[in-house]
Amino acid sequence: MTSRGVVVIGASAAGVAAVEGLRRLGYGDRIVLVGDEPHLPYDRPPLSKQLLSGEWDRDKVQLRTAAAYEELDVELRLGTAAGSLDVAGHRVGLADGTVLGYDHVVVATGVRxxxxxxxxxxxxxxxxxxxxxxxxxxxxxxxxxxxxxxxxxxxxxxxxxxxxxxxxxxxxxxxxxxxxxxxxxxxxxxxxxxxxxxxxxxxxxxxxxxxxxxxxxxxxxxxxxxxxxxxxxxxxxGIGARPNVEWLKGSGLAVGNGVLCDATLCAAPDRLGGGRCGFLA
Ligand SMILES: Cc1cc2nc3c(=O)[nH]c(=O)nc-3n(C[C@H](O)[C@H](O)[C@H](O)COP(=O)(O)OP(=O)(O)OC[C@H]3O[C@@H](n4cnc5c(N)ncnc54)[C@H](O)[C@@H]3O)c2cc1C
Incomplete structure (x- = not known):
């Protein structure tokens, strides 16, 4: 099993904001950003506007450049879905067979x-x-x-x-x-x-x-x-969206129409660190 740190699942607006927020607040340990889409994280609002109309090309919708992720010192695991979360064991299992241990996990898997x-x-x-x-x-x-x-x-x-x-x-x-x-x-x-x-x-x-x-x-x-x-x-x-929560089955997190969390976005107490286990988009 690889070293711990923060694992952020979901490489879109919320996941990227979580990574940037952690670094801004001085978090210095390992951060891994996991996303099932193969692309660098991108902004969705222009998809139905500037991209669809042809005003922008696809590169312009990227949220950050590849260099910006290097500066943030974040390990990108793109094109790989998280398939399981073991809250008690502090482990995330990826579709490619990797198991990532973590101190804290951010669930930002959004909707489809x-x-x-x-x-x-x-x-x-x-x-x-x-x-x-x-x-x-x-x-x-x-x-x-x-x-x-x-x-x-x-x-x-x-x-x-x-x-x-x-x-x-x-x-x-x-x-x-x-x-x-x-x-x-x-x-x-x-x-x-x-x-x-x-x-x-x-x-x-x-x-x-x-x-x-x-x-x-x-x-x-x-x-x-x-x-x-x-x-x-x-x-x-265009009939709405469903939360991407199926992969959390058996995780120990409370799931309804999304992941249930408190007013601070904490979904489960951190038994190892005494702080928060995760926060959610
Ligand atoms: C076409 C379009 C236009 C929009 N326009 C506007 C607008 O004008 N104004 C506005 O305020 N909002 C707009 N929105 C909504 C806005 O884009 C969303 O609110 C925003 O994308 C939410 O970000 P998020 O990071 O929470 O989730 P998402 O953007 O849903 O990202 C979740 C990411 O997690 C990934 N993921 C899911 N499951 C897994 C897994 N098991 N393992 C790894 N990765 C996983 C998903 O593939 C996705 O990349 C628009 C949305 C769309 C689609």
Whole structure:
């Protein structure tokens, strides 16, 4: 087993902020940052805006340069998922078989995009959570497809704005009467809906998508609960996110819709150090 220190699981905004915060506060021991994505940590907000529209290239979304991680003296373990956490034993098991001992662990594994059941493996069906998702959707939009967006939240709204700006015919389907009303209120939600319509986005409100229809390999549209079929060349599913907590099964941490922690983000007491065992994003 390798030496201890802090192991941060999840190499995204929260994980990087935790590393930087520790160094800023003078933590001088070993820090390992583990991420299952192969890329250097990147910023997600531009994925549905500047990256999707083609305004930025992929390098611009990086949170920090490779040199910055060297300066932080952080060991990067990218492209490797953490598969298990043993809180009592202070050990994290990685998918590549490595076991990392730690004095403190930070769980910052965030969320992943929800999908519609039955859409796995259908070409032309997208979600938008990761850099790879964004690059795949960007490539798809280059052909100016008819795009159906399932979900009327922020991701769907941003993608609709970008795709219609690029010249795609866009239909947004949401079960809400006023899209985004739950987040910004009915008045602002109504204004945003009109703005979309003003940009030729067709809004199908109070509508439920039952399934994605395909020709056997590629999406050809979506089927609504009222029986209508909306034809499409590509479908973006933006129906929220699920916490990445399955890998914590058996860890000893309390898990609900995320990891349960106290007001200081501590998830479990540190039996070895008398301080905190972990804090969470
Ligand atoms: C397209 C898009 C646009 C957005 N726009 C905005 C915006 O405009 N404004 C705003 O405030 N917020 C926005 N957000 C939300 C914002 O990006 C998130 O709040 C932020 O990414 C959360 O960071 P995080 O580090 O907590 O988790 P995440 O970014 O979810 O990162 C978690 C990381 O952990 C990794 N991971 C998961 N399980 C494991 C494991 N077992 N082992 C190792 N690694 C693992 C994941 O792959 C991921 O890299 C947007 C999100 C998206 C997807």
């Amino acid at each position: 995009a929800r999908t519609l059941p039955g859409t796995e493996g259908i070409e032309g069906v997208h979600v938008l959570r990761t850099l790879d998702d964004a690059l795949a959707l960007t490539a798809e939009l280059a052909a100016r497809p008819r795009l159906v967006i399932v979900g009327g939240g922020f991701i769907g709204a941003e993608a609709a704005a970008v795709a219609s700006g690029l010249g795609c015919a866009v239909v947004m389907v949401t079960d809400q009467r006023v899209p985004l009303a739950d987040a910004v209120g009915a008045d602002i939600g109504g204004m945003l809906t009109e703005a979309h319509r003003g940009h030729d986005v067709r809004m199908e409100t109070e509508a439920l998508v039952e399934a994605v229809v395909s020709d056997g390999s590629r999406a050809t549209g979506v089927k609504l609960a009222d029986g209508r079929i909306l034809r499409a060349d590509a479908v973006l599913i």
